[in-house]
Amino acid sequence: MLQRLGFPDARRHPALVTGIGIDALGSGVFIPVSVLYFLVTTDAGKTRVGLAMSLAAVMAVPFVLVAGGLVDRFGAKRIILAGNLIQAVAFVGYVFADTFWAIVAVETLAALGQSAFWSAYSNLVAASTEPGEREVWFGFLGALRNVGFAIGGLAAGAVVMIGTDRAFHALVLANAVSYLFAFAALTRVPAGGPVPRDAGVARPGWGMVLRDHPYLVLVTTNAAYALSTVSLNIAMPVYAIDVLRLPGWVSGALFTVNTIMVGLGQGLVVRRMSGHRRFRIIVLAFGMYAAGFLVLAASGTLPRAAAVAGVLVAVGIYTFGEMLGGPPLSASSVEAAPEELRGRYLAAYQLSWVVAGIVAPALYLTLLDHDRFSVWGALILIATVGASLVQSLGHRLPAVSARVTAA
Incomplete structure (x- = not known):
């Protein structure tokens, strides 16, 4: 199965x-x-x-x-x-x-x-x-x-x-x-287990991570992906229920659509990536995110029933972005890191998720309190920046330019 x-x-x-x-x-x-x-x-x-x-x-x-x-x-x-x-x-x-x-x-x-x-x-x-x-x-x-x-x-x-x-x-x-x-x-x-190293040879430290500028760009790219991803938990339910005044069940439906699509579709999406370069898949992921945010903004101009449909369609588009971006970003972060320093490299990468978790609630809720469109404009901008960053890595970081192999 x-x-x-x-x-x-x-x-x-x-x-x-x-x-x-x-x-x-x-x-x-x-x-x-x-x-x-x-x-x-x-x-x-x-x-x-x-x-x-x-x-x-x-x-x-x-x-x-x-x-x-x-x-x-x-x-x-x-x-x-x-x-x-x-x-x-x-x-x-x-x-x-x-x-x-x-x-x-x-x-x-x-x-x-x-x-x-x-x-x-x-x-x-x-x-x-x-x-x-x-x-x-x-x-x-x-x-x-x-x-x-x-x-x-x-x-x-x-x-x-x-x-x-x-x-x-x-x-x-x-x-x-x-x-x-x-x-x-x-x-x-x-x-x-720990990676073996030659006796008497000091392991490089955080300085090597901080000097690896292409990897830091990858970390920043993932920060854009993380900020886009957490919108499902923070911005979308508040927008649907508190701003658009849609029925309460819509909030649960957002997560249901996302869960079913990821649970049944993630493997098939990865298989379809096979043979394509990772950075191009990630650019497409950011494009899907931006399209989903645009549909969410447009839903704010629609009558109530149409807005319900618009929000659910938008979360479907968003979920394609999530499924497209997550696996190649994770694989790139692992394979771009030297094995003996993989812990530090991936800690820096994980920090992008931590920062997104701290920044997103205050930013998104403040923008939603301002009006119904600003948050989606900000998220479209974030997705655009993320796409531009990963595009720039296409010829600088071999792990990002590698082709997906769905072995």
Whole structure:
């Protein structure tokens, strides 16, 4: 069945697939209620909860870079396992967090665990796969995470309907247990140890990363991709419900369309990329993003029923951009990095996602508060910049100019 959808044979890496799938399921349970949890179980209020979460996110940023060095020294497998244990402890702590600083503490611990996980994730996938098949595996694992989020989201919805403190506490404890199961599965991954180096030879450090200007352009390109991608979680639901006053079910439908398309279509899209140069595929991805944002802006001029259709069509176009851009960007980031410094290189790459997560909420919500069109104009500009940057890398970074091989 997976092969018919263009995905690889999951039996080749059962421990990796199982661990990532369980992790996604647990994350999918909690992410939809991450803010609501503290609003229900504490007296902190919206402003203080938001401030606590922002403080935690900012404090975790430097650890992304630290984690990159740890991956180079100890290997991706050990760091991703540590990330799972840290998150398990953090979510047990959620049950006892009932003050502002307690919320900051558990949120920071969870953010550190997430930083460790994502700093090691691409490294572990790269160590487990070979050049020529990485787009397929990154696409498959991304789709698997998407499906896990969707299934977990259903469980989260049931908890919200129950609405009691006990139900929310049970949810975070279930999430903690899921990280322990993911830990157990990932211990069986054979790859992901530290890269051997000659005795007495010092390993290059961050200076080499910072001097690699083409790679930094790739990081900036991914920042544009990340800013475009997170619009689904931040800008689109607010635009549909609060700005256009569309029916409440439209917000859920946005994620349903995205989840179904990625779950069923990601492998087929990667197969269709085969033989094409990565940078051209990524340029097309940014073009699809820009087209989707343009349709969203146009939907703001339509009658209510037509606007519903317009928004759903737009998220479909957007999702093609997501499916086109993610796998070749991930594969390029891995293959453009020297193996002995892959941890630091991919930590710098991961930082683009972290920055997007910090910048996007304030930027997009401020623009939506201004008018209904500014945010889409800004996102079209971001997509255009991203396309221009990756186009400039076509002859400067061999990993970006390589042809996709859907092995």
